[in-house]
Amino acid sequence: MMKEYFEELENGLQTAIDNNQGSIRMLYSLEIARLGKRLYSGEDKVAWCGIIAPFDLLSALDVTSCFVEFIGAMMAATNVAGDLIEETNHIGYSSDSCSYHRAVMGATMKELMPKPELLIGTTCPCSGGLAVIENLAAHFEKSFYLLQIPQDQAPKNVRYLADQMREMVSFVTKITGIPMDTEKVKFAMETSNKIREVLIEIFNLAKQVPSPVTGKDLSNFGIVMALFSGTESGLALAEAFRDELKQRSQNLTASGSNEKFRLLWIQNRIQFKNPIEKLLEDQYGAKIVIDELNDVTWGAVDPDDPYEGLASRAISIPFNGPAQNRVQHLQRLAEEYQVHGAINPCNWGCRQGTGSRGLIEASLKEIGVPVLNLEVDCIDHKKFTEGQFRTRVEAFMEMMDS
Amino acid sequence: MEQKKLIGYACAYTPLALIHAAGFTPYRILPDKDCPDQAGLILHDNLCPHVKRILDRAMDNQLPDLDGMVFMNSCDSMRRLADAWQQARPDIKMTLVDLPITSSDRDCAFFQGELQELSSTLEEWKGETLTPERLTGSIQIYNSLAENLEKLNTELQRGSTYNGAGLLQSTCLKASCTAPEEMVAEVESLIGSAGEEQQKDNSVPIYLFGNVLPDAEAFKMFAECGAGIVRDDLCTGSRLFAEVATRAEGLDDLLLDYAAGILNRQPCARTIVEAQPGKLAKDVIAGAKQYQVKGVIGYSLKFCDPYIARLPGIRAALKAEGIPFLMLEGDCTNRSIGQQKTRIEAFIEMLR
Numbered sequence: 001m002m003k004e005y006f007e008e009l010e011n012g013l014q015t016a017i018d019n020n021q022g023s024i025r026m027l028y029s030l031e032i033a034r035l036g037k038r039l040y041s042g043e044d045k046v047a048w049c050g051i052i053a054p055f056d057l058l059s060a061l062d063v064t065s066c067f068v069e070f071i072g073a074m075m076a077a078t079n080v081a082g083d084l085i086e087e088t089n090h091i092g093y094s095s096d097s098c099s100y101h102r103a104v105m106g107a108t109m110k111e112l113m114p115k116p117e118l119l120i121g122t123t124c125p126c127s128g129g130l131a132v133i134e135n136l137a138a139h140f141e142k143s144f145y146l147l148q149i150p151q152d153q154a155p156k157n158v159r160y161l162a163d164q165m166r167e168m169v170s171f172v173t174k175i176t177g178i179p180m181d182t183e184k185v186k187f188a189m190e191t192s193n194k195i196r197e198v199l200i201e202i203f204n205l206a207k208q209v210p211s212p213v214t215g216k217d218l219s220n221f222g223i224v225m226a227l228f229s230g231t232e233s234g235l236a237l238a239e240a241f242r243d244e245l246k247q248r249s250q251n252l253t254a255s256g257s258n259e260k261f262r263l264l265w266i267q268n269r270i271q272f273k274n275p276i277e278k279l280l281e282d283q284y285g286a287k288i289v290i291d292e293l294n295d296v297t298w299g300a301v302d303p304d305d306p307y308e309g310l311a312s313r314a315i316s317i318p319f320n321g322p323a324q325n326r327v328q329h330l331q332r333l334a335e336e337y338q339v340h341g342a343i344n345p346c347n348w349g350c351r352q353g354t355g356s357r358g359l360i361e362a363s364l365k366e367i368g369v370p371v372l373n374l375e376v377d378c379i380d381h382k383k384f385t386e387g388q389f390r391t392r393v394e395a396f397m398e399m400m401d402s
Numbered sequence: 403m404e405q406k407k408l409i410g411y412a413c414a415y416t417p418l419a420l421i422h423a424a425g426f427t428p429y430r431i432l433p434d435k436d437c438p439d440q441a442g443l444i445l446h447d448n449l450c451p452h453v454k455r456i457l458d459r460a461m462d463n464q465l466p467d468l469d470g471m472v473f474m475n476s477c478d479s480m481r482r483l484a485d486a487w488q489q490a491r492p493d494i495k496m497t498l499v500d501l502p503i504t505s506s507d508r509d510c511a512f513f514q515g516e517l518q519e520l521s522s523t524l525e526e527w528k529g530e531t532l533t534p535e536r537l538t539g540s541i542q543i544y545n546s547l548a549e550n551l552e553k554l555n556t557e558l559q560r561g562s563t564y565n566g567a568g569l570l571q572s573t574c575l576k577a578s579c580t581a582p583e584e585m586v587a588e589v590e591s592l593i594g595s596a597g598e599e600q601q602k603d604n605s606v607p608i609y610l611f612g613n614v615l616p617d618a619e620a621f622k623m624f625a626e627c628g629a630g631i632v633r634d635d636l637c638t639g640s641r642l643f644a645e646v647a648t649r650a651e652g653l654d655d656l657l658l659d660y661a662a663g664i665l666n667r668q669p670c671a672r673t674i675v676e677a678q679p680g681k682l683a684k685d686v687i688a689g690a691k692q693y694q695v696k697g698v699i700g701y702s703l704k705f706c707d708p709y710i711a712r713l714p715g716i717r718a719a720l721k722a723e724g725i726p727f728l729m730l731e732g733d734c735t736n737r738s739i740g741q742q743k744t745r746i747e748a749f750i751e752m753l754r
């Protein structure tokens with residue numbers, strides 16, 4: 001079922017793009033459809049992973065890898081997550097946990113998760129995500145390797161993680177039977193470095209006032225681009241975004257903009273269809289110009305000896321380490337992007353999203369940025385009450401407008 | 403005995419002997435005090451009540467005089483507590499010690515480095531310089547304590563003492579906040595007298611596992627319901643004190659042995675053995691079989707991700723083994739466990 005879904009999606013998008021009706025967002029969806037198709041093809045060697053696994057390295061090892069939460073988000077986008085989440089009630093999976101993970105467990109029970117060849121867990125960003133990887137390993141009776149992400153960039157910490165990544169390579173090649181090709185790894189790292197440069201350009205363009213992005217353009221962008229890192233198609237996608245935004249930026253200078261408010265979105269977007277971006281833009285001239293995870297927090301990786309660089313990249317993710325890291329990162333983004341306000345969905349069950357809510361709100365307030373804390377389940381559309389949601393958003397925007 | 407300075411802690415993986423060797427008494431901040439609920443000002447309601455109640459205590463000044471607070475990076479909630487602590491009690495120094503999830507040689511070496519850093523931090527907090535002799539001495543004291551608690555447990559398992567599990571639990575809780583030298587003797591005196599009561603106890607043998615249950619009333623209630631807890635696997639119970647074998651003499655190697663000892667002790671849900679995914683379920687079954695119980699009771703706090711995610715697997719594994727299972731959920735208040743009395747009674751009746 002999922003394989004057909006992704007195939008149809010790919011065909012539909014490709015046709016539209018071929019007919020010159022494609023937007024950059026369509027190109028992005030096309031890449032997602034292709035990844036989905038590979039995951040469900042039954043032909044690729046699939047690895048289910050934690051969110052900050054080194055996807056470029058895995059792809060150089062001929063493994064199609066993906067973080068499990070991606071499936072939760074896909075299920076939400078197609079409005080089936082709610083039913084899958086309900087399914088987990090039957091096995092006693094508490095509703096107090098993150099719905100990304102419950103949706104994944106529900107999909108596993110319904111045999112909608114392709115059987116992986118192996119699994120790579122990561123201790124960051126959350127205890128729940130790691131637990132799901134362990135559960136999937138037990139369910140599919142497949143081996144898993146755990147990457148433990150230390151709290152800061154102390155040299156001993158970087159070494160610890162780099163050594164784990166080296167060992168991970170042996171683990172993967174032993175399971176797949178495909179030896180590591182150093183040239184392939186080198187190429188993947190060089191490509192990741194190029195993508196990194198393009199991402200910086202994209203984010204710099206988004207910073208402009210007025211911004212050439214719409215509220216939807218870069219939704220989930222940073223976190224999903226990690227899945228395409230190290231690949232030529234990922235680089236082409238990033239370049240397409242950059243070129244389009246450059247073009248728009250030139251046009252904007254000429255035509256002006258109706259951008260009135262600039263907003264920062266904290267953590268992940270709401271993954272099912274919802275009216276937020278449209279409501280903000282149409283009614284208030286407010287635009288989400290920056291998402292917390294749309295940033296480059298790491299340096300280039302040495303293509304000839306990538307492990308330390310990859311380790312440092314994983315450690316640099318703002319969700320890692322003390323909340324103070326996240327807070328400082330958000331303050332910096334708020335200032336660089338000159339935002340007027342921030343929205344925190346506080347995904348129910350996420351100890352990252354809700355856990356640091358108070359600290360984030362206080363620190364952004366300190367620099368004059370008000371925060372709207374929502375209480376949404378970003379995956380389960382059945383829990384979404386549009387009326388209440390609208391009222392909260394409207395009250396916030398009116399407060400900013402006054 | 404001269405009163406030593408106190409270092410607070412909140413997790414069963416804390417290196418108590420190291421803190422003790424630095425000249426402090428480790429003092430567990432239990433989530434058992436009745437404080438106004440203020441943690442919600444900093445932490446969201448859907449965070450584990452263990453950490454929220456500790457923060458409540460901190461915000462309500464219901465703490466002894468602490469020279470510092472040592473947090474372990476055991477789960478998301480603990481990290482959030484460490485974050486919140488800095489805002490709520492900037493007057494009490496704190497440190498967060500990274501804690502590997504597995505226990506390979508590399509993990510033990512990494513954790514050794516963390517312990518080394520902790521000992522420097524403790525020294526900065528006016529503690530004593532760590533020497534092999536001091537650390538060996540402290541490990542030995544804690545090993546004696548663990549040994550005595552194990553003996554007491556064995557004695558209580560004979561079932562001759564009504565609510566023996568409650569006695570063991572309150573002893574563990576006291577030990578978690580008291581200088582170990584005092585406790586070694588205290589537990590020793592209990593060992594001889596534990597069986598003396600010879601009260602008829604026709605309770606049903608039960609294996610209890612879970613996270614934080616620092617509530618003596620809860621154990622009384624288990625006993626009243628006829629549940630004879632013959633073995634607990636709680637982070638506020640027997641898991642806190644376990645013997646650590648050390649052979650080395652030099653400080654570095656000694657720390658490495660100690661690190662390995664901590665990482666290899668009876669695990670809680672946050673710890674993983676990569677080669678055996680879902681091992682926690684197997685551990686619970688092994689415990690239930692070893693102690694020949696008639697049923698298993700699980701107890702978890704709400705919002706505890708490490709347990710939430712493993713419970714379906716544990717439930718399924720127990721079912722497959724035909725071992726009756728009752729799952730209780732609580733929030734660190736007496737009320738929450740009290741409300742479940744009827745369920746416990748019904749479970750025990752079913753097992754008789």
Ligand code: SF4
Binds near residue numbers: 126352
């Ligand atoms: S929303 Fe939070 S708990 Fe869920 S996957 Fe993301 S970081 Fe983990």
Ligand code: SF4
Binds near residue numbers: 452476706707
């Ligand atoms: S009870 Fe669970 S969530 Fe709470 S501190 Fe312990 S392991 Fe973490």
